Amino acid sequence: MKKLIAAALAAGLLGSARAADITVCIWGTITGPDALVNGMSYGPRDYFEFLNQTKGGIAGNKVKLLLLDGRYKLDEELKIYRRCVDQEQAVYVNGWSTGSVKALRDQITQDKVPFMTQSYASEVLDPQKLPYIFMAGPTYEQQMIIALRDLAKSGGKNLVIMHPDNEYGRGPVNVVRQSKVIEGNGLTLQDTIEFPYDAQDLTAQMLRVKAKNPDMVYVQASTPQLLVILRDAAKVGLSAKKFVGNIYNISPAIPEQLGANAEGFRAIQVYSDFGSDIPAMADIKAFEAKGNEIQKRDVYYMKGWFEGQVMAKAIEAAIAKNGGKVPDDIAAFRQSVRNEMEGLKDVDTGGIVPPASYANHQGSTQARMAEIKGGKYVPVGDWIDAR
Template identity: 30%
Template sequence: MKRNGFLLVVMGLILAACVGQRGGGGPIKVGGLFDLTGATSDVGKPYAEGVQGFVKWLNDHGGINGRKIELLYQDYAYEVPRAEQLYTQFVQEGVVAFMGWGTGDTEALRGRIAEDKIPFMSASYSHVLGNPKEAPYNFLVGTSYSHQFFIVMDWILEDWKARGGSGAPKVAFMHHPSPFGLSPWEQGGQEYAKKLGIEARAFEMPRGATDFIPQLSQIRDFGAQYVVFQTVSSPAAVALKNAKSLGMTDVTFICLNWCADENLIKLAGDAAEGTIGAFPFTPPTVDVPGMKEAREFLKAQGSSLEEKGVHYIQGWITMRVMVEGIRKTIEAGKALTGENIKASLETLTNFDTGGVTVPITFTPTDHWGSKGMRLFKVKGGKWQALTDYLYVK
């Protein structure tokens, strides 16, 4: 009888813990993998601060129907094995959703994410992660790298024609030496360029290089009129300085989103003038309603959105979208499980981010939440809007 009583007590404690996480009033555990000290920490740190900032702001304002978010996170220093270890740890600790970071680790984890049924929003916009057939529990809030590349190729073709260029333009694709760097090229980019009649070649930017003069010399010999960067701001800034020293003033340089930021201008200085950036998330130089809470939160912290930059609002909005899926699940009276949060996210239609992004839509067959972005251009040391929203054709 005593033994049976003990078992009943244990079962009751387990049930109480489950109810606290899934259906009661306890904290909601969300995992986080951030690069705070690794190869992409220059953009990883402000993104992580944006995720953390939104969670604190939300909790300070009552959480989700009175329930607070408990963000379990660590720095994985852009090391895939470490990411896999931490992911396992946080799942064992009961997270019901996850905020990730890099392409290599997110792609490595996607099979386990599907098995564990944990909705996962990464700062990687690798195209495959938006395909539910390949990654059923991954969701992209930002425009995929491939879609960014497609939009940029369309713009390049139109710009080339507007300049009166003859024949097909030549495009050099300079990329980070990682799955992240190759993602838009290998996931449809080179085929799309060929389809448009654009001659494109890929050039790797070696890790740890102090300059990219050898690669830029090859690009000049190739005769490229446009260079597209898929890297972070530090190496892109070095390349822009190198290009200026080589006199490559007739080449248009374009950054996809991870080097289109304030840090690029700070590091490259005058060499950044005229650079074009792909912005799935509106930079703080343009004030939109969706930035209001972040601005007020940072002001109270003695900082500002201008100081933190575009990657901060990127992390903030991504966490906001994940929270919306959690909120919809709770308000529907459903258990707070990964399966139910996934189903709730798949009902988001034209979710308004207040102008920070195009409206976000997910369906059971399409997890590419955003298929549009704007191009900005560096003028007078600031990112200024060059186009309205451009969309995948």
């Protein structure tokens, strides 16, 4: 029976090609609990595709792209990582969930493969100990602190934090709570409310919030959960104005599905929105005009496009260092890409984020608040550096 299995495996192995010189491997949640924000996996794919179609790839070499579905399942993601690193010999890997990146962080260092994480967890950000992991903006904790400062500035005092019962929710909230930064800003944490990440009904939790009557409710959750939160907040008579979310709560789905109940909701914005008047948007439009379908028209797509930009820049620089040729040795190529990535300075991102540098492995750490007004996210305030 194991022969059969081995045969099936061998068939699977032979089925994959290894022709391309530059392989970039992306895995996202194409389907799964967080699929609403998966524009950030389509973004980098489309950016590389855009390079392939308009510039003949990077330094004349077409980029071979893989977009795989990790389904937000740890074992699936671990499997995909091995496929990317081993079978596909990817020079750069872009991966999804906080859990998987944490599980893989030591192996990424061992494998010496440049890795762009979609997660902003501070636990995977450490330029010294984790020299191969890069992220695309301020950490969740930094985003939360921006909101806290905003509350303090506007004279608010009382705070309630809500988060789902997963790593993405509980982790950063614990870090911020234990760092005493809340008290440091003169604020009081009245309550922390955890809820099941797949909850469909949060009425009772919203009643709890209402009983505390806070000045601000900070939500460390993803868009699907935020939809439930704001809907049930309206149900119990809480205004969306009190709620502030992070980067994952800028989604057209929120005003679309909630209408008036979403008015006044604020979220942290790190990337310019899809459709804003910036040079990068012209590229995206040009890409679409060539008959490419853009799966998600939202800020996460912009995040992904930005990731594509910096990843491509690092690959391009590594090839330039090697005399314009793609290095034959994948290990050397990866090493060089990592070094170039860290050396990126003031990269022009076509206005998606302010010029980005990667010495800190984060690119941009600037963010601003955006508020839903008339069914649209409108920036309310300037870029603030989150550090």
